[in-house]
Amino acid sequence: MVRWRYGMIDPVAIRAGLEPGALVPITIYCYDRVGSTMDLAREAVQTLPPDALPVLIVADEQTAGRGRLGRRWVAPPGSALLFSLGLHPPAVATTMPTTLIWLATVALVETIEQETPLQAGLKWPNDVLVKTSTGWAKTAGILLEGGWDKNSLVWAIIGCGININAAPDPQITRYPATALAIAAETAIDRLRFLHMLMRRYDYWLRRLYSGESDQLWQTWRNRLLTLGQTVHIHTGNDLVYGTAIDVERNGSLIVREPSGTLRRIESGDVGLVDDHSRNINEV
Numbered sequence: 001m002v003r004w005r006y007g008m009i010d011p012v013a014i015r016a017g018l019e020p021g022a023l024v025p026i027t028i029y030c031y032d033r034v035g036s037t038m039d040l041a042r043e044a045v046q047t048l049p050p051d052a053l054p055v056l057i058v059a060d061e062q063t064a065g066r067g068r069l070g071r072r073w074v075a076p077p078g079s080a081l082l083f084s085l086g087l088h089p090p091a092v093a094t095t096m097p098t099t100l101i102w103l104a105t106v107a108l109v110e111t112i113e114q115e116t117p118l119q120a121g122l123k124w125p126n127d128v129l130v131k132t133s134t135g136w137a138k139t140a141g142i143l144l145e146g147g148w149d150k151n152s153l154v155w156a157i158i159g160c161g162i163n164i165n166a167a168p169d170p171q172i173t174r175y176p177a178t179a180l181a182i183a184a185e186t187a188i189d190r191l192r193f194l195h196m197l198m199r200r201y202d203y204w205l206r207r208l209y210s211g212e213s214d215q216l217w218q219t220w221r222n223r224l225l226t227l228g229q230t231v232h233i234h235t236g237n238d239l240v241y242g243t244a245i246d247v248e249r250n251g252s253l254i255v256r257e258p259s260g261t262l263r264r265i266e267s268g269d270v271g272l273v274d275d276h277s278r279n280i281n282e283v
């Protein structure tokens with residue numbers, strides 16, 4: 001069912017946009033229409049030999065796109081970049097999967113600022129926002145799924161949905177959302193954008209595979225718009241309200257409650273979804 005066509009985007013062109021010897025993506029599948037790229041990436045990554053490089057699944061349209069917390073992810077056909085990258089995690093991510101969220105969000109913020117006049121930032125833990133004339137608005141979301149063996153992540157899928165040409169219907173979003181071309185008031189070439197984004201993935205993945213995660217963590221932390229803000233966060237057990245004051249080296253958010261009590265919230269606490277499999281979860 002692979003149809004080597006994706007509007008202007010085709011795998012040969014994606015590869016051509018990468019630097020020689022680029023780490024990602026080694027195998028690219030482009031589809032017109034799928035249920036969710038997460039499911040295709042899951043099939044692909046589970047049969048990937050242990051030393052294989054990542055696999056990238058791109059689709060022009062999803063009929064069952066999913067977001068965090070079991071929510072829907074919707075995008076009109078051809079309006080967005082929708083992809084999942086399946087990979088064997090770098091060693092650092094096998095015990096700290098959130099490293100892959102730093103990679104995906106930082107790479108995207110950098111690409112947005114390189115390719116558009118927009119200012120971009122991060123909402124802890126997974127959202128990418130851009131500054132619009134009316135304030136910050138979500139333009140992309142990251143969904144991380146993975147498979148565990150004992151306490152180690154053995155495969156991971158980074159899912160990314162970027163609104164490029166159309167904003168989601170305000171009826172379904174519960175927060176301000178936009179699309180890059182709308183916020184920037186300029187056309188955006190999806191193929192070029194994907195090229196540039198994959199270059200940033202390549203840059204950061206190389207660092208992670210060679211065991212360096214400090215620079216990525218620092219960059220992620222510096223890009224967080226959440227620090228200093230008042231937050232309401234639903235964890236698995238309760239609602240935490242207070243001021244976000246810092247993040248820890250493992251990505252946990254520290255919130256000071258009005259009483260002065262400090263609460264530590266792990267990103268995994270927010271939105272852990274049991275998908276009825278014992279070892280496959282949103283992470």
Ligand SMILES: Nc1ncnc2c1ncn2[C@@H]1O[C@H](COP(=O)(O)OP(=O)(O)OP(=O)(O)O)[C@@H](O)[C@H]1O
Pocket residue numbers: 067070071072073074075138139140161163167168172173174175177
């Ligand atoms: N393309 C998109 N860009 C930004 N946000 C999106 C996009 N597509 C979906 N969303 C977000 O995903 C969620 C929509 O999913 P869903 O309809 O399941 O949410 P919900 O309103 O919480 O529904 P439920 O009551 O079933 O939990 C909302 O939070 C919406 O803002």
Ligand SMILES: O=C(O)CCCC[C@@H]1SC[C@@H]2NC(=O)N[C@@H]21
Pocket residue numbers: 035036037038062064065066067068069071073082083084126127140141142143159160161162
């Ligand atoms: O903000 C979120 O809730 C995360 C949204 C992730 C959406 C992307 S679109 C490509 C990939 N396939 C999916 O079904 N979901 C992710």
